[in-house]
Amino acid sequence: EAAVTQSPRNKVAVTGGKVTLSCNQTNNHNNMYWYRQDTGHGLRLIHYSYGAGSTEKGDIPDGYKASRPSQENFSLILELATPSQTSVYFCASGVGGNYAEQFFGPGTRLTVL
């Protein structure tokens, strides 16, 4: 059974609309991450969290908000979606510590028209 799940798996949104991407993990990991993946850029960190109620800005946070209401759930919010936010978004969870392995969800393909 998948330990990190994302919803929706595919989303088409209109420019200026609000988009919420959801992530749920059953690993009981403290840390959760949101990345976007674009050709030529690899994986870029948007927001991350060290636990319920905490969110931290990653390397490219502009235009995105995050929410961590519980240990299991971490959401990424695009208040005013733009075509430049068309991408594949991955959520990941990790226990932290010296080795910091992260476990990725299946991804959400977002298209903003």
Place this chain on the structure above:
Amino acid sequence: QQQVRQSPQSLTVWEGETAILNCSYEDSTFDYFPWYWQFPRESPALLIAIRPVSNKKEDGRFTIFFNKREKKLSLHITDSQPGDSATYFCAAKTSNMGYKLTFGTGTSLLVDP
């Protein structure tokens, strides 16, 4: 600011050959270097990792060679198999920044049978 660089962008080898994927970094505080692989239409997953206290880490056909002085590392895949065809990401973590990973842009490996 791209702190982890990978080369080549793409690589094709014949089945049975050794594939060499390169990675370099700038931040001397990086203390953990995982390699993730990603198969088409799947999410990234941890393949192998090394800490700077070692200059070599081996796991079956996969070996990381690490040169701390030159801030370079490489992933060698011996006896390459078609099933190794994937995108390989070099990543780095610094203890100064919690459990964030900085990813390179990836090397797309194709192993021809």
